[in-house]
Amino acid sequence: MSAKKWLKELRAQGYRLTDARRAVVETVAQSPRALTPSEVYDLARERYPTLGLVTVYRTLEKLEELHLAQRVHQDDGCNAYLAHAEGHQHLLICEKCKKAVYFEGDDLDDFFTEVGKKHNFAVKDHWLQLFGTCEDCKYG
Amino acid sequence: MSAKKWLKELRAQGYRLTDARRAVVETVAQSPRALTPSEVYDLARERYPTLGLVTVYRTLEKLEELHLAQRVHQDDGCNAYLAHAEGHQHLLICEKCKKAVYFEGDDLDDFFTEVGKKHNFAVKDHWLQLFGTCEDCKYG
DNA sequence: CGTGATGTTGAAAATCATTTTCGATTATAG
DNA sequence: CTATAATCGAAAATGATTTTCAACATCACG
Numbered sequence: 001m002s003a004k005k006w007l008k009e010l011r012a013q014g015y016r017l018t019d020a021r022r023a024v025v026e027t028v029a030q031s032p033r034a035l036t037p038s039e040v041y042d043l044a045r046e047r048y049p050t051l052g053l054v055t056v057y058r059t060l061e062k063l064e065e066l067h068l069a070q071r072v073h074q075d076d077g078c079n080a081y082l083a084h085a086e087g088h089q090h091l092l093i094c095e096k097c098k099k100a101v102y103f104e105g106d107d108l109d110d111f112f113t114e115v116g117k118k119h120n121f122a123v124k125d126h127w128l129q130l131f132g133t134c135e136d137c138k139y140g
Numbered sequence: 141m142s143a144k145k146w147l148k149e150l151r152a153q154g155y156r157l158t159d160a161r162r163a164v165v166e167t168v169a170q171s172p173r174a175l176t177p178s179e180v181y182d183l184a185r186e187r188y189p190t191l192g193l194v195t196v197y198r199t200l201e202k203l204e205e206l207h208l209a210q211r212v213h214q215d216d217g218c219n220a221y222l223a224h225a226e227g228h229q230h231l232l233i234c235e236k237c238k239k240a241v242y243f244e245g246d247d248l249d250d251f252f253t254e255v256g257k258k259h260n261f262a263v264k265d266h267w268l269q270l271f272g273t274c275e276d277c278k279y280g
Numbered sequence: 281c282g283t284g285a286t287g288t289t290g291a292a293a294a295t296c297a298t299t300t301t302c303g304a305t306t307a308t309a310g
Numbered sequence: 311c312t313a314t315a316a317t318c319g320a321a322a323a324t325g326a327t328t329t330t331c332a333a334c335a336t337c338a339c340g
Binding site: 073119133 | 215234235243245252256259261268269272274275278
Binding site: 197 | 336
């Protein structure tokens with residue numbers, strides 16, 4: 001998917017391109033759902049068997065820094081990483097298969113600013129996630 | 141504040157009322173911001189010095205079960221607990237002093253359901269938090 | 281108002297995720 | 311091709327949370 005773009009971006013920031021990084025980047029870029037470091041480790045080792053868990057942590061950290069991936073918080077953990085979307089987007093997550101889909105919500109900003117004013121807060125950021133069941137998981 | 145109500149609710153569920161629990165419950169019920177287990181430990185020990193950290197964890201777990209307190213997720217950690225609000229409410233959090241305020245957003249439900257339909261998701265729950273600066277922290 | 285069954289306690293040990301350390305390895309500029 | 315600095319993975323260290331367990335305290339019942 002966007003793996004090549006991500007690798008180019010890493011390179012542009014002065015980072016070296018190694019097989020270990022390629023394996024991690026490709027794994028996260030291609031996943032339809034957020035993955036924990038441990039899940040990335042298992043999946044990426046199928047591509048590059050000598051990969052170490054430490055490198056997974058280090059690479060995920062860099063992807064987050066560069067805003068290529070983002071952390072996703074859920075009740076069962078706040079350490080899963082998902083490919084980031086363009087622009088300001090929000091998440092829709094399937095509670096069964098964990099599939100994640102981005103949606104736009106530009107029109108919400110004004111509402112949020114208004115809520116802030118009512119409570120004497122200067123709202124700077126917000127965080128919105130919807131949880132439900134996707135088409136594929138509707139039954140079962 | 142609602143500490144007495146919480147203790148009554150714990151009792152109603154068959155849990156015993158101990159000094160350790162009272163200290164934890166009063167600490168969380170009175171706090172204007174979400175507290176980590178470790179923060180609860182420090183504060184509650186001012187009331188009950190022999191309190192153990194393990195009991196803090198166990199009591200917070202029960203408060204969450206009974207929906208008296210809820211976990212609050214932030215970038216810098218997802219292990220802080222806050223007194224729960226009545227009804228379906230959302231959070232407004234000050235990034236400086238961490239003070240938390242609840243606000244209503246009933247009218248958002250329809251919008252969320254609509255977003256779900258567009259993506260073939262049956263939306264069941266949502267999670268919304270606003271971040272900003274409160275009156276008291278506006279300067280400095 | 282005892283008293284005993286049972287829930288609860290806190291310390292210490294165990295577990296689990298994450299970070300740090302370090303010597304060996306490898307990408308890449310020149 | 312080579313030198314150098316970034317990166318690697320293993321192992322050790324850390325930090326948060328959970329489990330274990332013997333001592334203790336609550337409260338239903340008499």
